[in-house]
Structures are given as structure tokens and as C-alpha cells.
Amino acid sequence: MHRYLTDYILDITQNSFEASSTNVVLKIDEEDRYFSFFISDDGSGMSQEVLSKVLDPYYTNGIKHKSRKVGLGLSFLVQTIKDTGGTFDIKSKIGEGTVVMSSFDLCNIDTPPIGDIPTTLLALISSPQAKNFSIERNIKTKLGNSSYQLARSELIDVLGDLNNSSSLFMLREYLRSQEDSLVEYYVDRKLIY
Amino acid sequence: MAKMTLADLRALRDAKKVDIKKRATEGKEGRVIIGMGTCGIASGAKVVLDEFLTQLDKYGITNISVTQTGCMGLCSVEPTIEVIVPDMPDIIYGNVDKATVETIVKEHIIGNKLVNDHIIDRPASDIMSDDGDK
Numbered sequence: 001m002h003r004y005l006t007d008y009i010l011d012i013t014q015n016s017f018e019a020s021s022t023n024v025v026l027k028i029d030e031e032d033r034y035f036s037f038f039i040s041d042d043g044s045g046m047s048q049e050v051l052s053k054v055l056d057p058y059y060t061n062g063i064k065h066k067s068r069k070v071g072l073g074l075s076f077l078v079q080t081i082k083d084t085g086g087t088f089d090i091k092s093k094i095g096e097g098t099v100v101m102s103s104f105d106l107c108n109i110d111t112p113p114i115g116d117i118p119t120t121l122l123a124l125i126s127s128p129q130a131k132n133f134s135i136e137r138n139i140k141t142k143l144g145n146s147s148y149q150l151a152r153s154e155l156i157d158v159l160g161d162l163n164n165s166s167s168l169f170m171l172r173e174y175l176r177s178q179e180d181s182l183v184e185y186y187v188d189r190k191l192i193y
Numbered sequence: 194m195a196k197m198t199l200a201d202l203r204a205l206r207d208a209k210k211v212d213i214k215k216r217a218t219e220g221k222e223g224r225v226i227i228g229m230g231t232c233g234i235a236s237g238a239k240v241v242l243d244e245f246l247t248q249l250d251k252y253g254i255t256n257i258s259v260t261q262t263g264c265m266g267l268c269s270v271e272p273t274i275e276v277i278v279p280d281m282p283d284i285i286y287g288n289v290d291k292a293t294v295e296t297i298v299k300e301h302i303i304g305n306k307l308v309n310d311h312i313i314d315r316p317a318s319d320i321m322s323d324d325g326d327k
Contacts, residue, residue, distance in 0.1 A: 007234045014229070014263075072231045119243045123229060127261055148196075158203045163258035165249040166209060172246055173194075174202045181196035 001076055004115025005104055008080070009037050010123055011073045012100055017129035019043030019098065024130065028117070030139045032187055035114060036103035046092040054090070077102060084111040106189045118175035125152050125171065126162040137178070139185045146185055148178040223257045223278035223302065228271060230264030236271035237290065244294040252298060270313055276301055287313035 002008055009026070016024045021043030029036045046054065053059040055078050060071035074090070081088045085105045092098040104111050121135060133152040139145060155174075159167040197205075225245055229238050245259055257278070267273045270287030276297060277283045286297060286308060293311055300306045 002235050003237075007239065010229070010239065011231050011234050076231070076235075116239065116243070119239050123239060123242055123261065126259075127229075154199060155202075158199055159206060161258075163260050164255065165246060165257050165259050166255040167206075168259055169246045169250045170202065170205050170209065172243075173205065174197050177194045177197040180194050 001080060002112065004112050005035055006115035006117055006120040007112075008077045008102070009039075010120050012077060012102075013039050013124050014127065014129070015073055015100075016041035016043060016098065017124075017127055017131075017133075019045070021097065021131065023132045023134075025134050025136070026124070027136045028138070030114075030141070032141045033105060033107050033189065034103050035106050036101070038099065038101050040097065040099040042097040045094040045096050045098055047094055051090065051092050074100075080104075080112065084108040086111070118172060118179050121150065121175050122168065122172050125150070125155060126168060128163075137182070139182045141185050141187045143185045143187060146182050148181065150175075150178070223276070225257060225259050225302075226275040226277070227259070227261050228263070228265050228267070228273040229261040230268075232264050232268035232271045233273065238272040240291060241272045241274065241289050241294055244291045245298070248295050248298040252303060254298070254302065257302060267313055273313060278302055278305075281305055281307075285313045285315065286311040 002011065009028070013024065013026055016039055019041055021041035024039070024041045027038040029038075050061070054071070054074050057072050057075035078088055080086075081102060081104065085108050087101075087103045089101045090098065106114075117137070124130065124135075125133065130152055135150040136147065137149075138147040155171060156162060159171060161167055162171065227233070227238055227242050227245070229242070242259065242261070249255075249257055249259070265273055265275075265285065267285070267287055272289045273285055273287045274289050274297075275283060275285045278301070281301065284301070284307065286293070288311055289297070293308070296308050297311075300308050
């Protein structure tokens with residue numbers, strides 16, 4: 001299992017990059033009680049038959065690792081959601097793409113902490129498999145609301161090579177400043193036992 | 194920190210370009226590859242990526258690229274990384290944490306010395322692709 005909710009975002013968004021997608025959109029919504037993410041891609045998609053098996057940890061299509069018998073990404077996510085009273089949905093169509101929707105109840109004691117959003121976004125934006133990738137991060141709590149948007153193409157336009165450590169360092173500064181602008185709307189959640 | 198705009202980011206990039214310091218790894222072009230599969234993520238690969246950026250910046254190293262790959266077939270010793278620098282063998286390090294990252298930067302990348310406690314043997318050939326996942 002992953003330690004942070006952002007680890008699930010990183011893991012599942014990589015699936016979209018690996019599905020021969022050109023466009024991937026990640027939307028992260030945070031409210032007083034719920035933390036949700038939506039990942040949509042225009043990649044290869046899955047048939048109904050494959051879709052019915054993807055949540056099984058012992059199912060993999062065998063393309064990435066031909067001798068492997070496990071596929072844990074989505075299984076981890078769904079197990080955690082089931083354990084913590086969240087919601088999950090996946091829709092996919094061959095040739096059209098896949099949409100994954102997850103929502104976590106931040107007041108459930110077993111829900112993992114959110115984790116480091118800037119570094120997660122940095123790992124995704126600099127992923128060698130990403131093409132057109134855009135991110136929308138929203139927060140809407142009793143303290144107010146705000147958001148920021150990111151487009152990988154714009155960041156490459158400014159920074160050039162996203163493998164170079166000094167470009168990545170600057171990208172991290174940028175991403176941290178975006179997330180910092182939302183801090184005033186963070187709320188303390190009381191756990192419901 | 195005030196919210197940066199893309200123009201601020203561009204200005205920062207221009208400022209960094211002018212400010213070229215003498216590097217500890219002058220003349221070397223290298224690569225650090227971080228295993229960022231499900232197993233790597235679950236073991237803390239994201240922290241390792243974050244710490245590499247911090248340490249490389251701390252030592253003023255700008256000519257090492259930091260890239261990601263999927264699972265290298267070494268799930269039991271994640272987080273794993275591969276370090277490729279001139280004058281040194283290509284090495285896979287396992288069980289890498291924050292403290293190990295600084296040791297690797299200081300000893301392997303700058304000092305041309307292996308970090309013996311974390312060296313891992315090459316993974317099984319049925320999991321690695323022919324080009325070694327590079």
C-alpha cells in the first residue's frame with residue numbers, strides 16, 4: 001500500500017502515460033472533508049473484459065513485464081478506498097481512453113495523509129512518458145477557494161530540458177510557490193471515529 | 194513564497210544561466226535514474242527524487258540529469274536508483290533513503306567512490322529490457 005494519497009496520484013497517472021496517450025488531464029479537488037482526483041487520457045483504453053479484471057491484483061496484461069503475474073497500482077488504490085469509505089469509478093473505451101475518479105474521506109482515521117503535492121507533480125511533469133499533460137488543482141473550503149493550472153508544454157517552453165537537475169530544481173520552486181498560494185485555505189480535519 | 198508566474202520562472206532561469214559557478218563535477222555529464230514504479234513509489238522513491246534535487250543544488254552540480262524509469266525488477270530493495278557517470282561503472286543502488294542520497298552525491302558523483310553498502314546486483318534479464326531500461 002502507498003503511504004500518501006499523492007503516491008496514488010503518481011502511480012495511477014503513470015498508467016495513463018503508459019497507455020499511448022497524447023493528452024492526459026489530472027484534476028485535484030480538495031474540499032473541507034473530501035480529497036478527489038480525476039485522471040483522464042486519450043490512450044488505448046480497455047475492453048469491458050479487461051476492465052472487469054483490472055482491480056484484481058493478480059491480473060496484468062503482461063506487456064510491461066512479461067513474466068509478471070501481478071498488477072498492483074489500481075488494486076492498491078481501490079483497496080485503500082474501500083477501507084476508508086471513499087468512492088472510486090473507472091470508465092474506459094477501446095481507442096478512446098480511460099477516466100479514473102477517486103475520492104477520499106479526509107475525516108476517516110484510516111485515510112492516508114495527502115502528502116507532498118509539488119514533488120508529485122514534478123515527478124509527473126518530468127516523466128519521460130508524458131506528452132501533453134495538464135493539471136488543475138482546486139481547493140474549496142470554509143476558508144475560501146483558490147486554484148492553479150499547469151501545462152507541461154508551457155513549462156518546457158520556459159525551462160527547456162526537464163531532465164536537467166537545475167531545471168527540475170527551478171520547476172520545484174515554481175510548483176511549491178503554486179501550492180503555497182493555497183495554504184491559507186487548508187483546514188484542520190477532525191477525525192470521525 | 195509569493196505565487197510565481199511563468200514570467201518569474203523565466204527570469205529565474207535566466208538568472209541561473211548567468212550564475213555559472215565552478216562545479217564540483219566539471220567536465221562530467223552524468224545521469225541518475227530513479228525507479229518510479231508502484232514498488233518504488235510505495236517505498237519512498239518520491240522522497241529520493243526530491244532529495245537528489247536538493248543535494249545536487251547544494252553542491253552546485255548542474256550537469257547531471259535526473260530521470261525516471263519503471264520497476265527494475267528489484268522490488269524488495271526499493272527505492273532503487275542507477276547512477277551513470279564517466280570514469281565509474283554503471284551502478285544500481287538499493288534501499289536508498291534521504292541520507293543515502295547525500296552519500297551517493299558526495300562519494301559516487303563527486304568523489305568517484307562506490308557506496309558499497311547499497312550496491313545491488315543487476316536484475317533478472319526477463320524483467321529488464323534489452324537496453325537495460327535506459
